[in-house]
Amino acid sequence: MGKRNRAAFLPTHLPQLQNLIKRDPKSYEAEFLQQWRHFQSTLSIFCLKPDEESKELCELVTFMSQVTQCYPEITKDFPQQLVDLLKEHCLVLHVDVRKSFVQALILLRNKGIVDNTLLLPLFFTLFKxxxxxxxxxxxxxxxxxxxxxxxxxxxxxxxxxxxxxxxxxxxxxxxxxxxxxxxxxxxxxxxxxxxxxxxxxxxxxxxxxxxxxxxxxxxxxxxxxxxxxxxxxEQQEEEEEDEDVPDLKKMQMANQHSKKTKAKDRKLEAAKKKLKRKSKSKDKAESFNFSALHLINDPQGFAEKLYSKLTTKEDRWEVRLMKMNLVSRIIGIHQLTILGFYPLLIKYLQPSQRDVTIVLVCAAQASHSLVPPDALEPVVKAIANNFVTDRVANEVIAVGINGVREICTRQPLAIDATLLQDLAQYKTHRDKGVLMAARSLIALFRELNPEMLARKDRGKTASIKLKDGSIRTVQFGETSDNMDGLQGLELLEQAEKEDEDWGEWEVDDSSDESDEEGGWVDVPIDNDDYVNINSDDEEQKDGTDKAEEDEQKKKRYQYKVGPNGEIKTRRIGKRQLKKMMEAEEQTELTEEQRQKLAEAIQKRKEEEEQKRQAALKLATTRILTPADFARLNELKESKELEYVAGKKRGATDLDEGVDEATILGPRKKAKQDYEQRMASIQEGREGREKFGSRKGKKERGSTTNREKARNKNFMMIAHKQSVLFKSKRSLFEKQKSLRAAIDKQKRLKH
Structure with missing residues (x-):
């Protein structure tokens, strides 16, 4: 009786039939075919009016999607029917019906029945x-x-x-x-x-x-x-949520002085694995998606097209500002030339302009070494004229000087010496932000071009470098790192020669014994000749001797012009050579003196050319390891220490973007008014009780001794005098205390 009732109940209860079909598909094939025919008839009726709601069809679609894998031959057209129905009537279908169709297709895709190349384009169109x-x-x-x-x-x-x-x-x-x-x-x-x-x-x-x-x-x-x-x-958010890092040392100490259990061991192992995952994630290099701007096919065309959108002024100011920022960033990264972009920025370089710091960031990002100084000079002058004046606040002056500094960091030729020296005079300003901005500008040009600064602002290191001519002024179109070789590589070679001390080494004559014992083995090449491993050392030795001979020859042909026209033998520097050429124009020299002077100048040129070729050869024939680069940096720093005590601050590293905080600079915290002070006081009082007496409050820290005695065991208080007194009371005393208790209860009720 029960089985017959269940069989009669199955056609109307689809979840139960679905469960039974998944367990035994063959036994319930007849029931499934009945539901399949019912689905086809319901679907044909629904296609006549696709905008109506049909709960029965939704239930049948859900049922079919759950058991399709059990009867693949019968239901092979089922996914295509749903896809065609969604393509034709996706905009007019009822919300519930459309959602059930999509959920059924997602379920079929997760089971691998439907290919995603058919499904995903449909889902994109359903976004409509x-x-x-x-x-x-x-x-x-x-x-x-x-x-x-x-x-x-x-x-x-x-x-x-x-x-x-x-x-x-x-x-x-x-x-x-x-x-x-x-x-x-x-x-x-x-x-x-x-x-x-x-x-x-x-x-x-x-x-x-x-x-x-x-x-x-x-x-x-x-x-x-x-x-x-x-x-x-910007670094993207991690997919996994940050977990609390356990204190492994604390857990180990706790396990040492407690009972050993399997649960504690499992917790300790889980904590170790979590710490290991955290350490691996920290060791990974930070992944910054800088490649997005580099993967644009035509950056020049993209920037020009976006710049043309800016000139139309169709968008709101916030949108135009974002597009302006993007154009400037592309110009800086790809070193593009869009000369019309800089006059556009000048119109917005006013202290009263909204988001003017972002405009200054755009001006700095759009500057690079290949931008003509004539295009950037009006921008720098506009910033100086509008921001660095006595009519504006100190914060505005600091922002203006910081903006000029960021532009000059990327294109030092954008400012002239007069304007630079005027801005440098703010180094003694009373406001700390303005003072630090001016000093940072001075420090920048001490490294890039100290000749533009006043003599008192150059500093000791820059002054000494100017005297010996070791500072190289970068011209337009030439990058600061455009060198023939690696700068300072001769320092590394010289230091290695000094480190080599072969006096303490002894020659090992037991070469035959070492060969027999499995040490070094001479490997012959194809023509049975042995490899000569000392050839490089001999060539280096010959090159060193030749360099010493050339140095002696150069010293013999270096001269100085005396006050009476005579030529004296001495070492000639760059500045001295220039003086000799000026003396040649002013004084009348004999043919012999002119010939000797020409020889000295020629030898000086040959010496410089030889140094340049040696540095170029050294840079192209030697492979440097990371340890060599680290040693090279140490040698450069030690060389700077010869000029002045202390470590020399390096040049500013140029990144792909300019942060707004670098334009604003360090800012002094403004003094709070009465409303701000009261707001901060009230914020500190949140979650804290009011001051005052706690008399009459029910919430107390503890109970009295009398209240505690009521809950104590009788044997703990049997020896008390109060307990003993109660047991010895007379009948009159008991009646008296009872009446007093009754009267007290009556008074409490009123």
Whole structure:
């Protein structure tokens, strides 16, 4: 009876039938065929009016998606039916019906029944539907499905298909300009950005799809794309949440003085594994996605097109400011030349301009060594005239000087000596921010070009370098690191020669014995000749002797012109050689003196050329290890210490972006007014009780001794005098205390 009732109940109770079919598909094939025919008839009726709600169809679709793998031959057309129905009527379907169809397809995809190349383009088109919950469901599935498809190896076929489809959706949003196409294009850009951050789609095609979205007429799409490029150098959030790091040492100490159990051992092992994972994540190099801006196919065309958008002034100020920031960053990274961008910045370089610090950041980022100084000089003068005046506040002056410094860091030729010396006079200003900004500008030009500074501002190190001519002034179009060899490499070679001390070494004559014992073995080459390992040393020795002979010859041919026209033999420096050439123009020398002077000048030139060739040869024939670079840095620092005591601060490292904090500089905390002080006081009192007496409050720290005695065991208080007195009371005393207790209770009721 029970079995017959259950069999009669199955056609109307799909979850129970679903459970039974998954356990034994063959036994319940007849019941499934009955439900399959019912589904086909319900679906055909639904297609007549697809905009109506159908709970029965939703239940049947869910049931079929759960048991499809049990009857693959019967249900082979089921996924295609759902796909066709969504393609034709996705915009008119009821919300619940459409959601059930999508969930069924996602379930079939997770089971591997449906291919993602068929499903994902459909899901992208479903972004057009005005259903926020459905969009979130589709978005999470698309991102996870593409990520899983590229987990083991890159699925290039799927990636190319979807990227091309996204590009067509962006174009449809531009041409059609409908609200549905705009939403679908926006979600496609979000998917590209999310996959790029997850290092799934980090190729040039993805970046250029997002770059094309920057020019979309739809504001949401363009702002999303511009924000991606502006924030691409920030470290992305980790997928795993930060776990609390356990105190391993504390756990080990606790286990030493307690009972050993398996649970404690498991906790200790888990803590060790967690610490190991944390240490591995810390050892990994920080991954900054600088490559996004480098992967743009045509940076010059992209920057010019974005700059043309700025000149139209169609967008709001915030959007134009972001695009201005992106154009300046691309100009700085790729060292582009867009001369019309700098006059555009000058219009906004006013202290009253909103977000003027971002405009100064844009001016600094758009500066590089290949920008003509004539284009940047008006920008620097505009900053100096508008910001560094006595009519503005001290913070504005500091911001102006810091902006000039950041521009001059990238293009030192953008400022002239007169303006630089005027700005340097603020080094004694009463405001600390202005003072530090002016001193940082002086420190920059002490390293780049100290000749532009006043003599009193050059410093000891720069003055000594100017005298011996070791400072090289960089001209326009020439980078500061454009050297023929590696600077300071001769210092490393000289230090290695000094370190080599072969006096304490002894020659080992037992070469035959070492060969027999398995030591060094002479390996012959093809023609049975042995390799001569001392050839390099002999060549180095010959080169050293030759260099010493050349040095002696040079010293013999160096002269100085005396007051009476005679030439004296001495070592000639760069500045002295210049004086000799001036003396040649002013004094009349004999032919013999002129010949000797010409020989001295020629020898000086040959000496410089020989040094340059030696440095170039050394740099091109030797492979330096990281230890050699570290030693080279130490030698450079020690050489700086010969000029002045203390470590010399190096040049400012130029990064790809300028931080707004570097423009603002260190700022003094402003004095609080009465309202701010009271607000901070009230904030400190949050979560704390008020001051005053606690009399009458029910919340107390503890109870009295009398209250504690009521809960004590009788044997603990049997010896008390109060207990003994109660047992010895007379009948009259007992009646008296009882009446007093009754009267007290009556008074409490009133």
């Amino acid at each position: 539907c005005k259903d926020k919950i459905l969009r979130e469901l589709l978005y999470s599935h698309i991102v996870n499905d593409i990520k899983n498809s590229n987990a083991k190896a890159k699925n290039n076929k799927l990636n190319k298909t979807l990227q091309s489809f996204m590009f067509t959706m962006l174009e449809s949003a531009v041409n059609g300009n409908s609200e549905e196409n705009a939403i679908a294009a926006k979600k496609s850009v979000d998917v590209c950005i999310d996959l790029y951050h997850k290092n799934v789609w980090n190729d040039a095609k993805t970046v250029n799809i997002i770059a094309e979205a920057c020019f979309s007429p739809i504001a949401k799409i363009s702002v999303t794309a511009v924000k991606f490029f502006l924030n691409s150098n």
